[in-house]
Structures are given as structure tokens and as C-alpha cells.
Amino acid sequence: MSKNNILSGKFSVAPMMDWTDRHCRAFHRTLSRQALLYTEMVTSKAVIHGDRERLLGYSDVEHPVALQLGGSEPDELAQCAKIAEDWGYDEVNLNCGCPSDRVQSGSFGACLMREPQLVADCMQAMIEATSLPATVKCRIGVDDQEPRDSLFALVEACEKAGVTSFAVHARKAWLKGLSPKENRDVPPLDYDLVYELKRARPHLTIAINGGIGTLEEAQAHLKHVDGVMLGRAAYHEPALLGQVDRLFFGAEADVAPFEALEAYRPYMAGQLAIGVPLSHMTRHMLGIMHGLPGARAFRRIMTVESIVPGAGLEVLDRAILAVREALAAVDARREAYEFKDAG
Known part of the structure; x- marks a missing residue:
């Protein structure tokens, strides 16, 4: 397996600010031993200059667990990728999808959909700095971008830099006119575009995210892509996760x-x-x-x-x-x- 493949492939729980902290992840792990879990997004500057135990600390029970980073400086992100490896994380992921005011003022998150070459430079720096899988989570575009053009441009640039795994939230992000909460619901979903991406690049690992409310829906998506990432449904109804290992990884029984x-x-x-x-x-x-x-x-x-x-x-x-x-x-x-x- 390439070092850049998503470790748990079929199923992951999305990184969610203020929700997927260490206590949440430890709880989710009691329900699924196989699902890949993500930290909340942590900015590169916070990792470098902040309280790492508070920001990066986790329990060994959480593995496999990925660190999601927010940033747009290749040198900083490379340093953070090495720190993630030193802390024992199983994957490092770059956020190219968060639409909050915070990321807009810092020119990262969903803003990076406009700068595919910068994202590629960031990913190349991260890949060269660590042996961990280095992956991208993105939207299909922002604001007035043509989604197919923006998504394919980002993936093409990152693939040239060595990235082989992408988690795609199948919505645009509107940086002007919608709140972060509205950006989770208002922009229409375009699952077919993510399916098209997988057909066009069958050698890449493509996971789909956005608006998936049931495990039945997740299973249906797997007919078209490699992995499914559940967010709010997994958080608000965590009992769903108790069925994941049986349905997606061949376990004999659910966790009640x-x-x-x-x-x-x-x-x-x-x-x-x-x-x-x-x-x-x-x-x-x-x-x-x-x-x-x-x-x-x-x-x-x-x-x-x-x-x-x-x-x-x-x-x-x-x-x-x-x-x-x-x-x-x-x-x-x-x-x-x-x-x-x-x-």
C-alpha cells in the first residue's frame, strides 16, 4: 500500500470543529475498531507555537487516528507533518474545505480551492517530511468556480506532487453570503461529480463526504468510490458506528x-x-x-x-x-x- 493511501479506506468519521476532540474519538473507538478517526482541524501555527499536549494529545485507544491540519505555508506544514509522525499519528491531512471566517482571514481551508498549485506545493513538502500517509480533504469548488474544473485541477496538481488519497465533500463552499453552518446544508450536493472523478482517476483513492445520513446510503456510495466519510450523522447518532465493523469490515457482530x-x-x-x-x-x-x-x-x-x-x-x-x-x-x-x- 502506498504511504499516501487512507488507512481504513472504506469508512471514516469526518473532522468536525468543536466536536471530534480526543474524548469524542475515544468514545467512537468503543463502537468501531476499524473506522479512521480524525482530529479537529489544528492550524499549522498552533502546532508549531502552541501547547502541543492540549492540541495534539490523544489516547492510544484512538488508533487509527489522523491529524488534520489547516495552513498554506509549505515549510510550516512540512514541520507539522513531521511533528504528527513524532506524536504517533497514523495519517496527516490538509484541510481544503473549511469555509469559516477564521480560515478565510488566514487564507487556508476552502480558500485553497482557488490555488491548486499552492496546495500541491504544501502536499509535496508534507510528503517529503514524513513517512505518514499525506492526504487532502477538499470541496468541489468555492463561490463562482465551475466545480468540475476546480475539483479536477486541485486533484491533478496534488497527484503530480505525490498525493494518492482525497476525501471530497461533494458541495461547493460559498465564502461570501453563507455562514459555516449554512455551508453544510445550502449548497447542493453533487455526488455524481465525485463519482466522475473516481472513474477518471481509478488509481486514486477517493472518499466521499457530505449529506450522508445512513449506513445504507454509505454502502450505496461504495459502488462508485473507495471510501465514505460520515460527519454529523455519526456524531448525533453514534450508535450507527456500532454497525460499521460488521457492515464494512467483516466483523461478526455489532457493538450495542x-x-x-x-x-x-x-x-x-x-x-x-x-x-x-x-x-x-x-x-x-x-x-x-x-x-x-x-x-x-x-x-x-x-x-x-x-x-x-x-x-x-x-x-x-x-x-x-x-x-x-x-x-x-x-x-x-x-x-x-x-x-x-x-x-
Whole structure:
């Protein structure tokens, strides 16, 4: 396998600012052992000059895990790629898709769709600096660009620099007129263009991202591309991830929500012991019981009680008990109806 291939190929959880922090990733890993996980985007200047333990620290349970970088200076990004390798990351990825005001003022993120040769220079510098896979996450274009022209130009330039793996968010980014939140929903999706890219360059690894809400949709995309990257759906309904290893990687069984929470307990206990507030972890778990009786009570207990100073694993125990009691009540009603019908 080329050093520039996405490690887990078929399925990954998208990098999401303020969401995919180390606690989120450790939780997601209890649900899938195979999915590739990404950090939030970290700027190259922050990596070089900031608190690396706070910005780059992670738990060994998170592997395979990729560091996503934001920047546009080849020398800085090369330095960051080497730092990522030194810290034990499994992949380093350049963000060419974030549309926030922050990246616009810094001339990186989605702005880089306008400068394919600069992206290629950045990627070449990163590839030469590290043995890690160096990959690109991009949009299909920005503002008034013709999507096919902009996407293909970026990929062609980066391929010449040695990049073989791309994750493509199948929407344009509108840097003028839309907020970052609107940029996740308003620009229309163009999955067919990403499929066309794969057909035109079958030797490249192409993963698709954007608007994918179910694992059934993800499986359908794999008829056309190499990988699927889920974002908000995986975050808001993390139980989906419990099916990933079976559906995409041949595992024998799913990971149930209760099983995942039990597996997460040692991590939570360790973090609590070093002073991490419970709420820093529970905020990523609120959707794990989605669709089950007692899910609302679970969310309420986890939201309200986890912010109390000194809150510990007893909050998780109460939230789980609320779901188990709701499930037991449903079973009791079902048995009563069956008994009545039998009579």
C-alpha cells in the first residue's frame, strides 16, 4: 500500500470543529475498531507555537487516528507533518474545505480551492517530511468556480506532487453570503461529480463526504468510490458506528450502545482522575440511545447532572438505569398484551 493511501479506506468519521476532540474519538473507538478517526482541524501555527499536549494529545485507544491540519505555508506544514509522525499519528491531512471566517482571514481551508498549485506545493513538502500517509480533504469548488474544473485541477496538481488519497465533500463552499453552518446544508450536493472523478482517476483513492445520513446510503456510495466519510450523522447518532465493523469490515457482530458505554468507562474514570470534567466526555454521548425507550431521560440526566461540580460515573449509571427501566416497561407491556391476546 502506498504511504499516501487512507488507512481504513472504506469508512471514516469526518473532522468536525468543536466536536471530534480526543474524548469524542475515544468514545467512537468503543463502537468501531476499524473506522479512521480524525482530529479537529489544528492550524499549522498552533502546532508549531502552541501547547502541543492540549492540541495534539490523544489516547492510544484512538488508533487509527489522523491529524488534520489547516495552513498554506509549505515549510510550516512540512514541520507539522513531521511533528504528527513524532506524536504517533497514523495519517496527516490538509484541510481544503473549511469555509469559516477564521480560515478565510488566514487564507487556508476552502480558500485553497482557488490555488491548486499552492496546495500541491504544501502536499509535496508534507510528503517529503514524513513517512505518514499525506492526504487532502477538499470541496468541489468555492463561490463562482465551475466545480468540475476546480475539483479536477486541485486533484491533478496534488497527484503530480505525490498525493494518492482525497476525501471530497461533494458541495461547493460559498465564502461570501453563507455562514459555516449554512455551508453544510445550502449548497447542493453533487455526488455524481465525485463519482466522475473516481472513474477518471481509478488509481486514486477517493472518499466521499457530505449529506450522508445512513449506513445504507454509505454502502450505496461504495459502488462508485473507495471510501465514505460520515460527519454529523455519526456524531448525533453514534450508535450507527456500532454497525460499521460488521457492515464494512467483516466483523461478526455489532457493538450495542450498552456495550460501548461499558467499554468507555475505564477511559472516563482515567480522565476524571486527572481532573477532566465529566461534561467534557458526556456531551459526545448524548445521542447513543437514539431511538430507544428512555433516550430522552438519558440525555436529560447526562446533560443536567454531568455539569455539577464533582460529578462522576454515578451520573452515567443513573442515565443507563433510566433506559433499562424504560426498556423493561416496554417489555412488560408487550407481555401483558400477548397474555391478553392469548386469553
